[in-house]
Amino acid sequence: MQTIEKILSVENISKKYISETNTVVALKNVSFDLFAGEMLSVMGTSGSGKSTLLHVLGALDAPDGGVIRLKGVIQDNIFNEPAASVYRSNTVGFVFQNYNLLKDLTVEENIALPLILQGMEHSVRVKEMLETVGLMKWKKHRPIQLSGGQQQRVAIARALITTPPIVLADEPTGNLDYNTSIEILKFLTLAKDKMKQSIILVTHDPMVAAYADRVLFFHDGEIVDNYACSPFENNTNRIIDKFKSLLEKK
Numbered sequence: 001m002q003t004i005e006k007i008l009s010v011e012n013i014s015k016k017y018i019s020e021t022n023t024v025v026a027l028k029n030v031s032f033d034l035f036a037g038e039m040l041s042v043m044g045t046s047g048s049g050k051s052t053l054l055h056v057l058g059a060l061d062a063p064d065g066g067v068i069r070l071k072g073v074i075q076d077n078i079f080n081e082p083a084a085s086v087y088r089s090n091t092v093g094f095v096f097q098n099y100n101l102l103k104d105l106t107v108e109e110n111i112a113l114p115l116i117l118q119g120m121e122h123s124v125r126v127k128e129m130l131e132t133v134g135l136m137k138w139k140k141h142r143p144i145q146l147s148g149g150q151q152q153r154v155a156i157a158r159a160l161i162t163t164p165p166i167v168l169a170d171e172p173t174g175n176l177d178y179n180t181s182i183e184i185l186k187f188l189t190l191a192k193d194k195m196k197q198s199i200i201l202v203t204h205d206p207m208v209a210a211y212a213d214r215v216l217f218f219h220d221g222e223i224v225d226n227y228a229c230s231p232f233e234n235n236t237n238r239i240i241d242k243f244k245s246l247l248e249k250k
């Protein structure tokens with residue numbers, strides 16, 4: 001029997017934000033595994049720690065405690081430079097709600113950026129990515145000349161160009177209409193099915209969450225429930241029910 005590779009193990013991650021006036025516990029002993037070619041959605045109440053989780057997994061923010069393993073190996077140095085930059089450029093691709101494109105660069109330059117920063121040849125890969133996301137005709141345009149959906153396609157191409165094993169997407173469809181959201185989800189699904197990339201997708205939208213293989217529900221910094229999507233269920237309705245019961249317990 002073929003075993004599915006465990007890409008990421010998150011073990012008892014905790015994170016507090018401490019200011020002069022108060023302390024916010026953003027993550028409390030969060031543990032889960034992520035497998036190769038798996039899409040995991042993260043849903044939860046506002047302020048439940050979803051973005052903090054992505055920041056920690058992307059080595060943008062250090063946790064106070066806990067362990068992250070990549071393919072079984074403890075990553076104890078990824079929150080310090082230069083290891084943080086190496087981890088971010090080799091291991092994770094980011095997709096944000098607001099696209100985060102560089103406004104002075106063209107579409108093709110934005111897409112090429114991760115390879116340029118690594119000093120690698122990029123022209124063949126950029127062409128492939130432009131074709132994948134259907135933006136060949138727009139390659140010389142700047143972000144301001146594109147629709148929101150087109151900008152997000154550029155951001156996805158940029159996140160995927162180095163084929164990182166893990167893609168972290170924070171509300172990638174949050175600013176997009178239904179049809180454009182489906183288009184963006186199809187690109188992420190292609191990355192997981194074709195390239196066996198693993199995706200963690202934070203969303204407020206149950207329809208978007210239903211594209212994943214599994215959904216984790218967060219409340220007050222903790223995983224309080226989970227749901228495995230099934231080809232035989234109306235996953236969107238099941239996710240709505242789970243989320244409603246989470247709100248009722250609050």
Ligand SMILES: Nc1ncnc2c1ncn2[C@@H]1O[C@H](COP(=O)(O)OP(=O)(O)OP(=O)(O)O)[C@@H](O)[C@H]1O
Binds near residue numbers: 018
């Ligand atoms: N830089 C920060 N400094 C202080 N507190 C923070 C910081 N970032 C987040 N928090 C707090 O940590 C908690 C978790 O925030 P986080 O942004 O991770 O939640 P979220 O689930 O992504 O929320 P939302 O769905 O509203 O975007 C919140 O109470 C938030 O106010």
